[in-house]
Amino acid sequence: MDQLLYGSEVLINGLMTGVMYSLVALGFVLIYKASGVFNYAQGVMALFAALTLVGIMEGQVPFAHLINAMFGTHVESFGWNVPALLAILLTAGVMVLLAILIEKLVLQHLVGQEPIILFMATIGLAYFLEGLGDVMWGADVKTLDVGLPQGISESIEQATNDWFGYGFFIDRLDIWATIIAAILVAALVAFSQYTKQGRAMRAVADDHQAALSVGISLQFIWIMVWSIAGFVALVAGIMWGTKSGVQFSLSLIALKALPVLMLGGFTSIPGAIVGGLIIGVGEKLFEFIMSSPDLAGSWFGFTISATENWFAYVLALMFLVFRPQGLFGERIIERV
Amino acid sequence: MFYREAGDFKTSYRDDGQTFPIKLDRIGYYAILAIAVLVIPFVINDYWASAVLLPFLIYAIASIGLNILVGYAGQVSLGTGGFMAVGAFAVYKLMTAFPEISVVIHILLAGGITALVGIAFGLPSLRIKGFYLAVATLAAQFFLVWLFNKVPWFYNYSASGQINSPERTVLGWAVTGPAASPSAKYLICLAFVFMAAWVARNLTRGMVGRKWMAIRDMDIAAEIIGVNPLTAKLTAFGVSSFFIGIAGALLFAVYLGAAEVTEAFGINKSFLVLFMVIIGGLGSIFGSFAGAAFLVLLPVFLKNLLVGTLGWPTDLAAHIELMIVGALIIFFLIVEPHGLARLWRLVKEKLRLWPFPH
Numbered sequence: 001m002d003q004l005l006y007g008s009e010v011l012i013n014g015l016m017t018g019v020m021y022s023l024v025a026l027g028f029v030l031i032y033k034a035s036g037v038f039n040y041a042q043g044v045m046a047l048f049a050a051l052t053l054v055g056i057m058e059g060q061v062p063f064a065h066l067i068n069a070m071f072g073t074h075v076e077s078f079g080w081n082v083p084a085l086l087a088i089l090l091t092a093g094v095m096v097l098l099a100i101l102i103e104k105l106v107l108q109h110l111v112g113q114e115p116i117i118l119f120m121a122t123i124g125l126a127y128f129l130e131g132l133g134d135v136m137w138g139a140d141v142k143t144l145d146v147g148l149p150q151g152i153s154e155s156i157e158q159a160t161n162d163w164f165g166y167g168f169f170i171d172r173l174d175i176w177a178t179i180i181a182a183i184l185v186a187a188l189v190a191f192s193q194y195t196k197q198g199r200a201m202r203a204v205a206d207d208h209q210a211a212l213s214v215g216i217s218l219q220f221i222w223i224m225v226w227s228i229a230g231f232v233a234l235v236a237g238i239m240w241g242t243k244s245g246v247q248f249s250l251s252l253i254a255l256k257a258l259p260v261l262m263l264g265g266f267t268s269i270p271g272a273i274v275g276g277l278i279i280g281v282g283e284k285l286f287e288f289i290m291s292s293p294d295l296a297g298s299w300f301g302f303t304i305s306a307t308e309n310w311f312a313y314v315l316a317l318m319f320l321v322f323r324p325q326g327l328f329g330e331r332i333i334e335r336v
Numbered sequence: 337m338f339y340r341e342a343g344d345f346k347t348s349y350r351d352d353g354q355t356f357p358i359k360l361d362r363i364g365y366y367a368i369l370a371i372a373v374l375v376i377p378f379v380i381n382d383y384w385a386s387a388v389l390l391p392f393l394i395y396a397i398a399s400i401g402l403n404i405l406v407g408y409a410g411q412v413s414l415g416t417g418g419f420m421a422v423g424a425f426a427v428y429k430l431m432t433a434f435p436e437i438s439v440v441i442h443i444l445l446a447g448g449i450t451a452l453v454g455i456a457f458g459l460p461s462l463r464i465k466g467f468y469l470a471v472a473t474l475a476a477q478f479f480l481v482w483l484f485n486k487v488p489w490f491y492n493y494s495a496s497g498q499i500n501s502p503e504r505t506v507l508g509w510a511v512t513g514p515a516a517s518p519s520a521k522y523l524i525c526l527a528f529v530f531m532a533a534w535v536a537r538n539l540t541r542g543m544v545g546r547k548w549m550a551i552r553d554m555d556i557a558a559e560i561i562g563v564n565p566l567t568a569k570l571t572a573f574g575v576s577s578f579f580i581g582i583a584g585a586l587l588f589a590v591y592l593g594a595a596e597v598t599e600a601f602g603i604n605k606s607f608l609v610l611f612m613v614i615i616g617g618l619g620s621i622f623g624s625f626a627g628a629a630f631l632v633l634l635p636v637f638l639k640n641l642l643v644g645t646l647g648w649p650t651d652l653a654a655h656i657e658l659m660i661v662g663a664l665i666i667f668f669l670i671v672e673p674h675g676l677a678r679l680w681r682l683v684k685e686k687l688r689l690w691p692f693p694h
Contacts, residue, residue: 065652066656069648110669110670116412127661131660135656135659255603313479317472317475325468
């Protein structure tokens with residue numbers, strides 16, 4: 001019975017983590033659908049957005065380190081603090097600017113190249129942004145606090161303690177992340193279904209040439225999609241940054257989002273969400289079962305730990321063998 | 337003026353099919369080989385060996401291996417770091433378990449073990465294609481690194497989880513361990529590079545290589561004309577992993593001497609080798625060398641420029657280096673998506689006509 005309660009606590013936490021994975025995966029899906037580019041830099045974009053947000057909020061001078069090294073000065077900070085909401089808006093502006101630059105400097109020159117070349121270009125972009133983020137704002141670990149509630153939710157612990165005699169530990173940040181992710185997804189779906197730009201975006205996703213021929217500007221759509229992806233990255237960056245500090249490891253969440261994508265299919269927004277939930281729950285439960293001496297210990301005679309790094313990939317791999325296009329992906333039809 | 341095939345008559349098919357059909361190329365190849373074997377070992381010093389030559393040679397083997405898989409057989413893999421780790425840990429276990437056997441045999445066996453692991457992880461490629469496969473190979477990367485981290489048997493239960501290469505000799509010369517001289521290390525790597533390039537070149541222009549290329553160009557059509565996709569894909573995974581395993585074994589045993597798996601064989605290594613292959617040129621043995629040279633020399637050059645000449649702090653230089661590498665990769669992909677090998681081919685075409693361009 002105790003194990004069951006622990007297990008269900010793990011399950012709920014897994015669901016919440018899964019929502020965070022979905023948030024990152026969503027950025028991938030948007031770009032992949034609209035431009036056929038598999039954007040490896042999505043994770044680094046989240047890191048960059050979070051770094052920029054912290055930098056703006058604390059009034060850091062961008063490139064301070066570089067300026068000091070070149071001119072021997074000692075500039076560090078403007079000495080003001082920007083309120084969180086304004087800083088978020090400014091960061092969103094920076095992400096739009098970034099999207100425009102990426103479109104102008106990179107994508108425009110690579111139209112019609114093979115997907116693998118575009119993929120490699122986004123890895124180059126990831127390296128560049130990682131370096132840029134560090135040079136602009138410094139490489140030290142930063143704390144991000146935009147006023148989201150943190151810590152264990154006492155009311156849930158109290159309530160579950162009264163019901164089951166065992167208090168569930170659930171982070172309030174996770175609850176907020178779930179709510180915000182749900183709003184974001186609803187907004188994105190509404191945007192792509194009911195607005196003119198959203199329809200244009202879906203048209204581009206379906207067929208570049210047909211979209212061009214009815215007068216949709218590819219350039220504009222791409223900038224828009226990358227801006228939205230930048231905004232999703234900003235939201236993901238805020239969530240993960242508040243949770244575990246703004247540091248390099250933040251960019252590695254992209255690697256966590258990849259199996260989510262494989263499971264859900266690269267082209268499906270619901271797939272990204274369902275895949276995220278499956279992977280979040282799956283890896284937490286697997287880790288819980290395999291590292292618990294009472295469960296795996298008594299069943300198999302051994303326990304293993306830190307399985308979270310690979311479990312998602314192996315799960316997705318086994319899944320793909322039976323369904324190569326993922327859960328919700330478009331059917332792959334091959335013609336000779 | 338001298339660089340052309342005119343007047344260089346071939347009288348047999350064997351001559352016609354040789355790797356360097358132009359005389360100047362042939363002479364150049366032998367000259368480079370002679371310099372590499374007869375001159376460099378005597379002038380090499382520690383800095384050049386550890387900063388430039390050893391990493392270049394070892395990464396050249398790895399990128400030849402990956403080029404076989406990605407460039408010739410068209411199966412994108414991001415598991416290179418994991419497969420290099422298999423090579424490194426296999427050679428470590430063999431070296432410590434059978435100290436009386438030559439280390440050369442150990443390295444070859446490590447390649448063989450990696451080939452088996454590679455084939456196992458290549459099995460999903462029969463069902464999964466394109467990006468899904470690329471991401472699926474990441475499963476190999478993460479699983480293997482985790483395995484070598486968590487199962488103490490692989491690192492002989494050492495307290496730190498590190499593996500250290502014991503001293504082994506080849507023909508009386510120490511090639512691994514702290515006592516090995518730079519020239520001995522260099523020569524053993526050179527021998528393996530030569531073997532890898534020679535085998536790869538001859539495999540890729542033979543029947544096996546043509547099957548790989550048929551699968552790469554269109555797998556369904558290849559299947560219809562009688563190429564078995566099962567054997568073609570799995571041999572590509574096997575041969576590629578064999579070379580990558582050798583590179584991993586050399587990287588650990590000869591170059592690093594001590595390794596910690598997450599640090600030495602992480603995901604960044606996979607990307608590094610993939611970059612070498614793409615920047616060098618997909619489907620080209622020369623490209624593998626060019627890409628490896630470029631990405632080994634670039635950081636050394638940037639570091640010397642930024643830290644040595646401009647005197648910037650090292651951490652800042654490291655970040656700027658990251659930016660420059662990223663920007664250069666994008667630049668290269670835009671200017672020449674077919675890599676340095678294509679540039680080299682263009683230069684040769686021009687040279688063939690020079691000095692009369694029409």
